[in-house]
Amino acid sequence: ASHTRLPDKDCSSITPPYPLLLENWRRVRELLNHRPLTLAEKILYSHVHDPVATFSKNANDQGGYLQLMPERVAMQDASAQMALLQFMSAGLPSCAVPTSIHCDHLIQAVEGAESDLKNSIVSNKEVFDFLESSARKYGIEFWRPGSGIIHQIVLENYAAPGMLMLGTDSHTPNAGGLGMLAIGVGGADAVDAMTGTPWELKKPLIVGVRLTGELSGWTTAKDLILHIAGNLTVRGGTGRILEYFGPGVFNQSCTSLATIANMGAEVGATTSTFPYTPSMRAYLEATGRTAVARAADNAAGHGFLNADEGAEYDEMIEINLSELEPMINGPFTPDLATPLSKFSAFVAEQGWKDEISAGLIGSCTNSSYEDMTSVADLTKQAKAAGLHVKIPFLCTPGSEQIRATMERDNVTAALEDVGATVLANACGPCIGQWKRKEEARNENAILTSFNRNFKSRNDGNRNTMNFLASPTVVTAMSFSGKLSFNPITDSITTPSGEPFRFSPPNGQDLPEKGFTLGNIAYYPLPSPVPNPDAEILISPTSSRLEILEPFQPHFNTADPNGLELQSVKVLVRVRGKCTTDHISAAGPWLKYKGHLSNISQNLLITATNDEGGDINVAFDHEHTSDETPSDTIPNVAKRFKARRQPWALVVDENYGEGSAREHAALQPRFYGCALIIGRSFARIHETNLKKQGILPLWFTSNADYDRIGSGDSITTIGLRDLFNGGNNKTILLDVSKLNGERFQLPVTHTLSSEQLNWLRAGSALNHIRSQM
Ligand code: F3S
Numbered sequence: 001a002s003h004t005r006l007p008d009k010d011c012s013s014i015t016p017p018y019p020l021l022l023e024n025w026r027r028v029r030e031l032l033n034h035r036p037l038t039l040a041e042k043i044l045y046s047h048v049h050d051p052v053a054t055f056s057k058n059a060n061d062q063g064g065y066l067q068l069m070p071e072r073v074a075m076q077d078a079s080a081q082m083a084l085l086q087f088m089s090a091g092l093p094s095c096a097v098p099t100s101i102h103c104d105h106l107i108q109a110v111e112g113a114e115s116d117l118k119n120s121i122v123s124n125k126e127v128f129d130f131l132e133s134s135a136r137k138y139g140i141e142f143w144r145p146g147s148g149i150i151h152q153i154v155l156e157n158y159a160a161p162g163m164l165m166l167g168t169d170s171h172t173p174n175a176g177g178l179g180m181l182a183i184g185v186g187g188a189d190a191v192d193a194m195t196g197t198p199w200e201l202k203k204p205l206i207v208g209v210r211l212t213g214e215l216s217g218w219t220t221a222k223d224l225i226l227h228i229a230g231n232l233t234v235r236g237g238t239g240r241i242l243e244y245f246g247p248g249v250f251n252q253s254c255t256s257l258a259t260i261a262n263m264g265a266e267v268g269a270t271t272s273t274f275p276y277t278p279s280m281r282a283y284l285e286a287t288g289r290t291a292v293a294r295a296a297d298n299a300a301g302h303g304f305l306n307a308d309e310g311a312e313y314d315e316m317i318e319i320n321l322s323e324l325e326p327m328i329n330g331p332f333t334p335d336l337a338t339p340l341s342k343f344s345a346f347v348a349e350q351g352w353k354d355e356i357s358a359g360l361i362g363s364c365t366n367s368s369y370e371d372m373t374s375v376a377d378l379t380k381q382a383k384a385a386g387l388h389v390k391i392p393f394l395c396t397p398g399s400e401q402i403r404a405t406m407e408r409d410n411v412t413a414a415l416e417d418v419g420a421t422v423l424a425n426a427c428g429p430c431i432g433q434w435k436r437k438e439e440a441r442n443e444n445a446i447l448t449s450f451n452r453n454f455k456s457r458n459d460g461n462r463n464t465m466n467f468l469a470s471p472t473v474v475t476a477m478s479f480s481g482k483l484s485f486n487p488i489t490d491s492i493t494t495p496s497g498e499p500f501r502f503s504p505p506n507g508q509d510l511p512e513k514g515f516t517l518g519n520i521a522y523y524p525l526p527s528p529v530p531n532p533d534a535e536i537l538i539s540p541t542s543s544r545l546e547i548l549e550p551f552q553p554h555f556n557t558a559d560p561n562g563l564e565l566q567s568v569k570v571l572v573r574v575r576g577k578c579t580t581d582h583i584s585a586a587g588p589w590l591k592y593k594g595h596l597s598n599i600s601q602n603l604l605i606t607a608t609n610d611e612g613g614d615i616n617v618a619f620d621h622e623h624t625s626d627e628t629p630s631d632t633i634p635n636v637a638k639r640f641k642a643r644r645q646p647w648a649l650v651v652d653e654n655y656g657e658g659s660a661r662e663h664a665a666l667q668p669r670f671y672g673c674a675l676i677i678g679r680s681f682a683r684i685h686e687t688n689l690k691k692q693g694i695l696p697l698w699f700t701s702n703a704d705y706d707r708i709g710s711g712d713s714i715t716t717i718g719l720r721d722l723f724n725g726g727n728n729k730t731i732l733l734d735v736s737k738l739n740g741e742r743f744q745l746p747v748t749h750t751l752s753s754e755q756l757n758w759l760r761a762g763s764a765l766n767h768i769r770s771q772m
Contacts, residue, residue, distance in 0.1 A: 006401070006515045011291035013098055013527040016071060016163045016180075018299040021046040025304060031055035036308035038206045040241040040273055043181045044068065046304075047164040049198040067198035070183075072158055072165040073099040073190050076150045077106050077124075077131060079168035081594030082662060083187030084134045085548040087194050091769040093138075094530040096196030100141040100158065101131050102150035109394070109428030110435045117146045117424045126537075127594065130545050133537040139530030147522035148399030148425040151175065151364040154182070155258050156287050156401055156515075161276045161296040161305050166193050171364055171451060173271040177258025178280055179296075179305055181241070183271050186660035188688055195768050200687065204270045205240045208313030211248025213322030217504040218340075218488055220374075221256035222366060222449065222470040224319065225263040226327035230337025231317075237269030240315070244274045245307060248321045253509040254283035255368030262365045263451045266334040275306035279509070286510045287401075326473050326488075330453045331445070331465030340473065344484035352465070352483065357444040359389065359478030360458070361471040362396035362423075363430045366449040369515075371471045372397075372406050374507030376414035378475050385500040387492060389419040390481030392437075396423045396430065404518025405511050418479075434459045445483055447474045472505040545594040550769070551693050553762030554646055554674040555723070563720035565695065568675050570712045571640065572618045572633055573650040573705070575610035579658035580685060582606045584667055593663070600667040604633040610650075611709055621711035621738060637671035648675035650708050656685025665692040669763075675714065677733070677747060679705055690755045691764040695719075697731060697747040704745050711738045722749075723756060 024046040029037070032055060037045070048054050049067040073095070075083055080101050087095070106127065107120040121128065128145060135142035143153055150167065151174035158165070161179035165172070168190045175182035183201070192199040209228070215221065228242075242264050249257070257274050264272035274280075276296055284293040299305055326340040338346045347354060361367075361375060375395075382388075395415055397403035403425050406412045412422055428434060430450045436459050443463045450458075453466035469477075476487035485492075491499035517523065538545045556562025585602045592599035605616045618636035623629050627639065640647045649668070655678045656664060665688035668676075676689060677697045689696045695716075699705055708714070718731035732744045751759070761767035 006286070006288045006517060008290050009288040010526065011289055014158055014160060014289065015292050015295050016160050018162065018295055018304070021162060022299065022302055022304055024048070024051055027051050028055055036311040038208070038243055038311045038313060039245075039275055039305065039307045040181065040204075040206045040243045041311075042304060043162055043164060043273070044203075046162075047071075064203045066201050066203055068164060068201055070097060070164045070166045070193045070199060072097055072163065073193045074150055074154050074158065074165065074167040074172065075099070075101050075190060076169045077101065077103045077127060078590070078593060079187055080131055081127065081545065082666070083168055083190045083194075084131070085594060086187060086191045086662070086765060087138070088134070088536065089548045089550050089769070090191070090195050090765040091772060092195060093532055095138055095140060095194040097193055098141070098527065099138075099194055100143060100154075100524075101135050102143045102153055103128055103131065103145040103147070104149045104426045105431055106433075107145055107424050107426030107428055108433040108435060109396070109423045112421055113424040116428070117426075121145050126539055126542055127544060129537045130594070133534060135528070136531055137534040137536055139528050141524040141526070141528060143524055144522060146400070146425055148397070148401070149364040149427055151262065152367060152398030152402065155255070156399060160284070160289075160292050161280060162299055166190055166199065170265045171262050173264050173269070174258050174262035174364060176261030176264070176271055176273045177254055177256075178283070179274050179276045181271050181273055184265065186662045188662035188665070188691055189660065191765070195765070197764070197768070201270075202239065202683065205314035207237070207240045207242050207315045207317060209242055209244045209317045209319065210246040211244055211319055211321055212246055213248055213320040214251050215321050215324065218326045218470075218472060219321075219324050220326070220470040220472065221252060221259045223324055223327045224321065225260045225266070226329045226334075226337055226468060227319070227324055228317070229263065229266050229329060229335045230327070232267040233335045234266060234333060235268050237264060237267035240269055242269050242272040243307065243313070244272065248319070249274050250277050252279065253368070253370050254279045255370055255509075258368070259365055263334070266451060276300045282510060286515060326470060328467050328469045328473070330467040332453060332455055334451070334453055334468060340486055340488065344486060347483045352445065353443070354482050354484050355445065356391055356447050356477060356481050356483055358392040358394065358436075358446045359474045360394045360396070360429055360446065360448040360450065361474050362398060363427070363448075363450045364398055365451040366471045367396065367398035367402055369402065369405060369511055370507040370509050371449070372402065372411050372507075373409075374472050374505040375475045376411040377505045377507060378472060378502055379414045379418045379420070381502055382479050382500075383414070383417050385498070386495045387418065387479050387500065389478045391478055393418070393420045393475070393478045394423055394429060395420050396428055397425050400425055400518040400522045401515050404516045408516050409511060409513070429458050432457060432460050447477055449474050476502050543595060543598060544591060546596055546598070548596060550766050551669055551762045553693065553760065553766070555760055557760060560720065563723045565646065565674055565714070565716045565719065568646045568648045568714045569640065570650055570708055570710050570714065571637060571647040571673075572604070572607070573610040573709055574604070574652060574655075575608040575613070576652050578607050578651055578655050580656055580661040580664035581658050583656065583664035584661055596666060596670050599663060600670050601634050603637055603667045603671065607633065619710045634671070637668070637673075641672045644672070646672055646674040648677060648714055649673065650705060651676055651678040652705065653679045655681050656689070657682040660684045660688070662688055665689045665694065669694055677708065686750065690751065690758055693759055693761070693763040693766070695749075695759060697733075697749055700730070700746045700748055707743075707745065708735055709737075712736065717744070722751065723760060
């Protein structure tokens with residue numbers, strides 16, 4: 001490992017296009033009559049695809065949706081698979097915006113960095129080979145296994161004030177610590193940005209969070225966001241951007257701000273951001289991006305990187321940092337917040353065993369130099385008193401840069417001296433890849449400085465209670481091994497029988513000697529040139545990866561009747577709530593994310609058939625003598641596909657709510673679904689259906705839901721007019737029931753002219769390919 005100080009980088013591909021953004025912002029300001037804007041509005045609006053169409057008075061109602069042009073995409077190894085498979089099917093030679101892939105989620109945590117990394121590379125070889133070969137072909141920066149966790153690497157290398165970025169991971173907002181908008185999305189949305197298609201976002205509400213006072217003693221940025229999670233709850237940020245401002249922002253390090261932004265995801269926020277601060281400038285310089293800092297200084301000079309005086313927020317929160325104390329949140333939900341001073345009483349009240357079984361620090365949330373040096377300060381104090389951690393104490397560095405800098409500055413030694421194990425630079429124990437040596441299947445408590453604590457999140461054991469706290473509180477408590485221990489007020493008895501109490505931790509924001517790169521083999525070439533001749537490596541016998549064949553269009557433009565859906569058979573009428581998780585279940589299926597035929601076997605397996613009330617049952621009215629009259633939903637869908645029979649679903653309210661999982665649209669399409677008629681649709685899923693070439697239609701009368709059932713045959717009347725440029729909002733369904741009854745009923749659509757192109761071509765990606 002080399003320990004040279006980080007040199008200044010060539011920043012040409014990572015500096016936001018400030019002149020363009022400033023010009024867009026100027027135009028929007030005029031269109032909005034110079035009303036004062038929040039910072040989040042400035043960043044969003046300067047990235048709007050067509051400001052005049054969006055903001056001019058005469059523009060059509062946009063329905064509160066913004067068409068945005070992000071500047072960068074980052075993907076982690078699990079979610080990148082389907083995103084890349086889709087991108088491949090668009091047939092483009094390279095990505096429209098700089099894109100990076102990060103191998104972090106598939107690395108396990110068993111023994112320690114070296115062997116864990118080796119074993120994970122062997123067991124995931126086909127996935128890593130696929131990702132690396134795709135990166136080579138399309139000019140994507142590939143961060144190999146061991147290089148670090150996506151969000152830490154993005155903060156160290158790509159994030160910049162005023163930028164708009166998409167990432168295929170829920171903690172993408174971490175990059176907001178550098179004063180930008182970074183939004184976590186599904187693979188289909190990432191593919192929008194990668195293909196240069198405007199990406200749609202419902203205009204979020206902007207919540208102003210005004211910070212006054214100062215963090216001190218044991219209280220850290222982590223405690224601020226744990227406190228906010230307790231107040232807002234896991235849903236309080238939904239549809240909202242949290243925009244922090246006030247003097248309390250300016251006395252925090254950039255990496256602390258990133259911790260706060262990271263865990264905005266725990267309250268469901270779209271993202272979080274901060275005005276440009278001197279600490280951001282210092283962090284950019286320390287990470288070799290002086291040119292980005294100079295460009296940001298200039299943009300800030302124009303007023304672009306903070307809210308305007310008098311800007312109005314949709315909601316406001318005020319927090320005095322001086323009044324906060326350390327928090328411990330959990331178990332099982334990040335919004336169950338208890339102040340450290342009350343935690344011991346809370347544990348006693350609940351009747352929990354007063355024991356901690358492991359302490360874990362690091363992860364994408366808390367592995368900054370400041371976090372690690374604060375922790376090392378505590379371990380040095382403990383060592384001087386003759387103490388050793390009482391429980392397994394594991395540290396996950398966020399990146400090779402952090403790991404190597406910790407090693408050079410004897411931070412790692414200070415941790416290992418008291419019994420810590422340093423794991424690979426990867427997600428490991430944060431994402432269920434933690435294979436614990438000790439048999440801990442029973443109820444047990446762990447303390448982590450991570451961000452999520454749902455059941456089974458860390459070690460796969462539903463009985464492991466995960467409590468979230470700052471890295472320093474986790475560290476100090478690991479020396480007592482007790483949940484009731486309060487490091488601020490309580491002492492530990494040393495081997496010589498003396499009481500020892502920790503002094504408040506002292507960390508350093510940035511390393512005096514600068515960051516060091518560490519092992520340069522982990523670093524990709526900046527802005528790699530696409531290689532059209534590179535072969536993408538997918539084994540034809542793989543069970544985890546499969547090339548995505550372009551979908552055949554349901555329409556035939558050469559035939560006038562081919563512009564209507566003809567004799568589409570209803571597969572099942574789904575009753576009640578049907579989220580993307582009902583449509584495409586997660587859990588063990590996740591390993592097939594990159595293999596559409598395999599993962600499609602989970603299609604709607606937890607959905608209820610309204611005709612009979614059974615879960616995962618569908619009727620096959622045209623079954624052959626070899627087939628059963630009913631079977632599971634995926635099995636009957638498979639039969640329809642084999643018969644080349646296009647089919648439809650009838651669904652209830654808000655179909656497809658939940659996470660933006662593109663598999664929930666890809667899977668029905670894979671089996672030949674052409675049409676979904678619903679009482680209502682969740683917006684993102686409705687768009688995803690259209691992207692995959694499935695037509696969503698809305699009942700005009702909710703009562704019509706009961707009139708169509710399995711085996712009924714549907715032909716549309718009115719689509720042809722739409723395809724030919726008509727603007728009819730209503731389409732008729734001509735329904736032939738199994739009993740011979742026939743009737744027509746009206747439905748409505750939400751198709752734009754661009755979306756009609758997607759349907760005509762069979763999918764949005766087919767359309768992009770046809771435009772080349
Ligand atoms: Fe990885 Fe956990 Fe962060 S899974 S990206 S370290 S939330």
